[in-house]
Amino acid sequence: MYPSFPTTYEPVLTGRCPVNFSAISNVMDKTAHDCAAPLAALVGNVICCPQLSSLLHIFQGHYNGSSNKLVLENAVANDCFSDIVSILASRGANDTIPALCSVKSSNLTAGSCPVSDVATFEKMVNTSKLLDACSIVDPLKECCRPVCQPAIMDAALCISTRESAITADAGAVGLPNEMSVLNDCKWVVYSWLSRKLSLDAANTAFRILSACKVNKVCPLEFEQPSAVVKACRDVASPNPSCCSSLNTYIAGIQKQMLITNRQAINCATLFGSLLQKGGVMTNIYELCDVDLKDFSLQGIKSFLFFARISNSFSTLGISDKHLFVLLMCLLLLDQHTENKVCYFPLC
Secondary structure: OOOOOOOOOOOOOOOOEEEEEEEHHHHHHHHHOOEEEEOOHHHHHOOOHHHHHHHHHHHHHHHHOOOOOOOOOHHHHHHHHHHHHHHHHOOOEOHHHHHHHHHHHHHHHOOOOOOOOOHHHHHHHHHHHHHHHHOOOOOOOOOOOOOOOHHHHHHHHHHHHHHHHHHHHOOOOOOOHHHHHHHHHHHHHHHHHHHHOOHHHHHHHHHOOOHHOOOOOOOOOOOHHHHHHHOOOOOOOOOOOHHHHHHHHHHHOOOOOOOOOOHHHHHHHHHHHHHHHOOOOOOOHHHOOOOOHHHHOOOOOHHHHHOOHHHHHHHHHHOHHHHHHHHHHHHHOOOOOOOOOOOOOOO
């Protein structure tokens, strides 16, 4: 009664990435599991991409663990990134996850960050403060009252300022923008942290930080709700036409992906603002008995969504019953394991 996942096989590697992948095998196994081929597109935003990002941070630090470098050179980064994707695919992961999660080989390099070695990093950054803030990340508090996130930002800002001093002396032109430099420097900070923390501690911390980032925005794409606006603009009491139009619209956006409760709050708020801009001033969520669960993966109503997406899996030979069991398991694991991604702090 259980869905069958792709069989594992021996990956074909480039042979040009000088690293012992077995040392981070557990993290790679978890990433392959969280990015399983049949479900990656549906759970990518919530489960797969945070874990893939964590793996890349850990790999970046592990690669140069005994040297003074915090990043990979461009040529080696291309080969290692290719090997990582090949190994994950050989263990059942979707081979399109780089595009799905918007990651590329250049993430393993210094990019536009001016600091890429341990000595310079530790000379410029208050590493004791950084390590104290990020050694243990509280899954409930970090998203509301962050401790590690601002410490990482401070460190990234600190090393990114070296660019200003260097380029001011050189009079350079055509430089990357400040945000690009800052983002690249954050990867350098993560690399340094991954060298200092155990694999489990680093993976747990990085997953929590990714969850905080993921939960800040609504990942769903909303088309203009013109039909809902037309049906609901002047209603003041429950109206069958309005509620039917609203439920049809919500059923459409539910098909895009699984989202967390925190994301659902943002999505419900965003959709509400679109309705208000269209002239719907009545709380039609209340009139039509629509609540947060209709936007999220929690609650009985959400399982109706699971049945609606089953057509996407017909070519994989996964039946509605199998899909329901699988997604139910994902939901329970997400709620009850220590590696859960979906956090529900009251901010």
